[in-house]
Amino acid sequence: MSLDHALLVSLLEKPSSGYELARRFDRSIGYFWHATHQQIYKVLARMEDAGWISGEVQPGEAAPDRKLFSVSRSGRSEVSRWLAEPTEPEGVRDSLMVKMRGAAFGKPGALIPELEHHRALHANRLTAYRVIEARDFSGALDRQRALQYQVLKSGIRFEQGWLEWCEEALGLLHSFDQDQGGNTP
Amino acid sequence: MSLDHALLVSLLEKPSSGYELARRFDRSIGYFWHATHQQIYKVLARMEDAGWISGEVQPGEAAPDRKLFSVSRSGRSEVSRWLAEPTEPEGVRDSLMVKMRGAAFGKPGALIPELEHHRALHANRLTAYRVIEARDFSGALDRQRALQYQVLKSGIRFEQGWLEWCEEALGLLHSFDQDQGGNTP
DNA sequence: AGATACTATGCAACGAGTTGCAGTGCAAGT
DNA sequence: ACTTGCACTGCAACTCGTTGCATAGTATCT
Numbered sequence: 512m513s514l515d516h517a518l519l520v521s522l523l524e525k526p527s528s529g530y531e532l533a534r535r536f537d538r539s540i541g542y543f544w545h546a547t548h549q550q551i552y553k554v555l556a557r558m559e560d561a562g563w564i565s566g567e568v569q570p571g572e573a574a575p576d577r578k579l580f581s582v583s584r585s586g587r588s589e590v591s592r593w594l595a596e597p598t599e600p601e602g603v604r605d606s607l608m609v610k611m612r613g614a615a616f617g618k619p620g621a622l623i624p625e626l627e628h629h630r631a632l633h634a635n636r637l638t639a640y641r642v643i644e645a646r647d648f649s650g651a652l653d654r655q656r657a658l659q660y661q662v663l664k665s666g667i668r669f670e671q672g673w674l675e676w677c678e679e680a681l682g683l684l685h686s687f688d689q690d691q692g693g694n695t696p
Numbered sequence: 697m698s699l700d701h702a703l704l705v706s707l708l709e710k711p712s713s714g715y716e717l718a719r720r721f722d723r724s725i726g727y728f729w730h731a732t733h734q735q736i737y738k739v740l741a742r743m744e745d746a747g748w749i750s751g752e753v754q755p756g757e758a759a760p761d762r763k764l765f766s767v768s769r770s771g772r773s774e775v776s777r778w779l780a781e782p783t784e785p786e787g788v789r790d791s792l793m794v795k796m797r798g799a800a801f802g803k804p805g806a807l808i809p810e811l812e813h814h815r816a817l818h819a820n821r822l823t824a825y826r827v828i829e830a831r832d833f834s835g836a837l838d839r840q841r842a843l844q845y846q847v848l849k850s851g852i853r854f855e856q857g858w859l860e861w862c863e864e865a866l867g868l869l870h871s872f873d874q875d876q877g878g879n880t881p
Numbered sequence: 882a883g884a885t886a887c888t889a890t891g892c893a894a895c896g897a898g899t900t901g902c903a904g905t906g907c908a909a910g911t
Numbered sequence: 912a913c914t915t916g917c918a919c920t921g922c923a924a925c926t927c928g929t930t931g932c933a934t935a936g937t938a939t940c941t
Contacts, residue, residue: 513791514927530889534801544794545787551929575889575936587801594795595801595808600817602730604786606698608847609729610779613705616772616842617779625782634783655800661868662793665861673851675901680846684805687839699897715919733897737921760906760919 513565514554516593517544519586522564526581529555542636542666555580563589575661611680619687626684630677637670698783699739700748704767704775707749709840711766714740727821727851740765740775744786748774797863804872811869822855 521532521540532555533548535541558564563586566578582590607629614622640663648660706725717740718733720726727728743749751763767775792814799807825837825848833845 513794516791516798517794520794520801523801524797528889529891533889540794540797543788545789548889549891549930553928556891570759572808578888590798591802594798595806597813598795599732599793600814601789601791603728604730606783606786609698609702609705609725609842609849612709612725612785613701613775613779615843616708617776619839619843619867621780622930628782629785654804656837657868658796658800658804661865662796664864665793665857668857669854673848676850676853679849681844683761683842683873713919714921718919734900734921738898740922762919796895804928 513593513598514544514550515545515558515695516590517546518551518554518558518584519563519590522580522582523587523590526579528577528579530577538639543662562586562624614684619684623681623684626677626681630674630681633670633673633677637667637674640667640670698778699729699731700733700743701775701778702731703736703739703743704748704771707765707767708772708775711764713762713764715762723824728847743771747771798831799869807865808869808873811862811866815859815866818855818858818862822852822859825852825855 516542518532519534521527527535528546529552533546535550536544536546536551541646555564555566559566559580562583564580566580568576568578570576607625610622610625643662644663644667648656648663652660702725703717706712706720714733714737718731718736721731721736740749744751744765747768749765750768751765753763755760755761790812795810797806797853808851809811829845829848829868831851833848834839
């Protein structure tokens with residue numbers, strides 16, 4: 512469990528409404544911790560009950576009302592507590608890898624469009640990261656920005672890794688297509 | 697949802713009992729799709745009801761009974777169906793990245809032990825992969841092995857990426873420790 | 882006037898996944 | 912004899928997360 516903490520950090524960076532957070536989770540932080548708006552609203556409600564955040568309704572002029580949340584003192588101390596507490600890496604879930612192994616029991620060629628799709632997605636994301644990098648992280652950086660940049664750099668590194676891997680995997684599958692049928696090289 | 701498919705692929709590679717699968721998920725496939733034994737038993741039961749797999753109790757000589765599952769025809773066709781169906785990449789969940797951004801609102805130095813811990817874990821995993829690589833994937837490979845190797849290579853690539861990133865991040869945090877207090881560089 | 886779409890919030894029902902516990906049977910140490 | 916440990920299976924209770932739907936105001940297009 513830790514959407515709580517992702518939201519707290521997000522709110523520390525900038526007090527926001529649920530809707531805003533949901534949008535932010537489609538970019539930025541969401542690249543490292545995804546969540547849907549329903550889940551976000553649920554957790555916000557729970558954290559408000561717990562006193563970690565407080566919400567203030569802002570009557571919208573020419574727009575629906577929005578409830579702006581900010582982190583309370585007890586929310587801040589929860590963040591500190593969590594930062595100090597050791598965390599194990601999350602368990603991986605990568606269906607593409609399972610599919611690769613499954614492909615041995617079906618038509619490996621069927622995975623080619625899938626891999627191309629993934630390659631395109633990762634290429635797009637890499638481009639998006641590069642844009643953010645150029646826009647927000649050139650020049651001198653204060654601590655907060657330096658940390659954010661370090662996080663972004665992990666994104667860049669991994670998307671590059673993905674791209675290279677997709678190329679390699681596509682090469683392998685294409686090589687299967689050529690020597691039809693044979694099961695040994 | 698797709699522990700189902702991970703289990704099916706695992707069972708295609710080798711018919712197994714729930715316990716065996718759980719153990720296998722601590723190595724091998726589990727590096728790409730983790731699961732606990734309780735969840736595995738639950739899904740196995742559901743898939744047996746659905747007719748995708750069939751279990752046969754084997755009275756253990758000098759060992760507890762075990763229920764050996766293998767994939768039925770309808771299970772195989774489910775795998776084929778799933779392989780052909782496009783899948784989006786799983787949403788990422790990486791608490792370390794959230795912590796990095798959160799560190800701006802606490803003591804960044806507190807993350808150093810955490811990063812060292814992660815670095816050690818990734819180094820260990822990389823070593824384990826290298827061992828598997830040398831043991832199982834040197835020499836000529838048939839299709840199945842080639843696919844498995846391609847999956848392993850993604851593991852190697854990512855662990856290396858992690859290691860490099862951890863080094864970089866540790867460098868950054870240590871640089872904070874030196875220029876105490878200042879918030880701009 | 883009506884259709885479409887976006888901002889904004891939320892409920893209800895369900896399914897996936899975790900945590901904790903419980904039990905059997907064998908083997909081996911002490 | 913007693914405990915510890917491992918192979919093996921599973922239930923029960925819970926939390927986390929997803930899917931689908933509901934609502935309501937504003938803006939824009941046709």
